[in-house]
Amino acid sequence: MSESVSAARVEPKPPLASLLHNGVLRLVMQRPERMNSLSEEMMAALAAAFAEAAEDPGVRVILLAGEGRAFCAGHDLKEMTAARAHPDRGRGYYEDMMRRCAALMLQIVHHPKPVIAVVTGVATAAGCQLVASCDLAIATDTATFCTPGVNIGLFCSTPMVALSRTVARKQAMEMLLTGESIDAATAKDFGLINRIVPADYLEQVVQKYAETIASKSPLTLKIGKESFYRQLEMPLAEAYAYASRVMVDNMLARDAEEGINAFLQKRKPEWTGR
Missing domain, CATH: 1.10.12.10 (Lyase 2-enoyl-coa Hydratase, Chain  A, domain 2)
Incomplete structure (x- = not known):
């Protein structure tokens, strides 16, 4: 008798991982193959996690990080491009996505708990907006930041809102008009991030930083x-x-x-x- 063996079904990882320890909730975007882009799925997962954390008295501080070589590469351009096939050339889809993205950024700003971005790798476009929307940001010395929409004919208008409220006007315009990347040292000079940490010490420094804040009322x-x-x-x-x-x-x-x-x-x- 022959025995057929079927391959075990592998369930995909959820877009977001979470871990609560000593009052510090760590949220990790885990779609490294898509550079943790703000897809429909990712934005929904983030919104749900922030909403839950707001009601959890055990959460004092939130860390937001990304798995792999990117913190977040902004909107999912494949999803955005696919919407052009709609009868309205995607207008309804784009309006909905922009509303959802703005709501997510406002959710972070209005969140009752401090939110700290932990940036390793690149943070581009809406990913840079995500960093600017967080209350604090810690980055490795190899992290880079940019608002590159102008390079593909799409000005980073919504990232501009958070960026222009975080860095000085001329620095914001420099990033928006050139679309060029800036390194962590420049991002700190601009006021986009608070601290730069060598990658080997990142976890230790971030945890201590967060626990210090979590110890307050x-x-x-x-x-x-x-x-x-x-x-x-x-x-x-x-x-x-x-x-x-x-x-x-x-x-x-x-x-x-x-x-x-x-x-x-x-x-x-x-x-x-x-």
């Missing part, structure tokens, strides 16, 4: 992040009035009372998130 981090972005859009006098109200409310919070008492008593505070 979760309520204080939430208040601080929200007020930071809100006051940026206000005139100076309005910003001071708003920040003063925030400061008073924060002062009356239990965590502020506990933190001040702990400081005066030379002990470690015990946060309750209230």
Whole structure:
């Protein structure tokens, strides 16, 4: 009797991996063969993960990284090109994708937990936008950044929004108009990233960096992040009035009372998130 052997079915990896440790949630985009591009699937996975993390009290800080030689190469151009076959030449699809991408970037900015981009390899177009949208960014010394849309006849208009709110105006225009890559040192000079770390020490430095932030009061981090972005859009006098109200409310919070008492008593505070 002959025995037929069928090959075992291999389930594809999910687009996003997650691991929570000591209050630090690590999200890793794991489509290296597509340079972790922001495909429909990837954006949906990221949006769902950020939404879940917002409601999880165990999550204090979020790290966002990419597997392989790219952090994120922007939109999936194969998906975008395929949409041209639609009767409207893709207009409806493109409008939906731009809405979804903008919603994802706003979700990061408005997220109650700090989000740190961990960049190894390249971050291009919407991938660079993703870095600029995160609260902080740590990169290896070999990471590169660019908004290369102009090179293919497609100005990086949506990445421009995050980029122009993160780096100085002339630096943003330089990246957008030339489409050329900048190295990690230049990205740090521009203000796009916070720190540059040798690849061999990246995990150690990133984890310590994240755990330092995660050790703070979760309520204080939430208040601080929200007020930071809100006051940026206000005139100076309005910003001071708003920040003063925030400061008073924060002062009356239990965590502020506990933190001040702990400081005066030379002990470690015990946060309750209230």
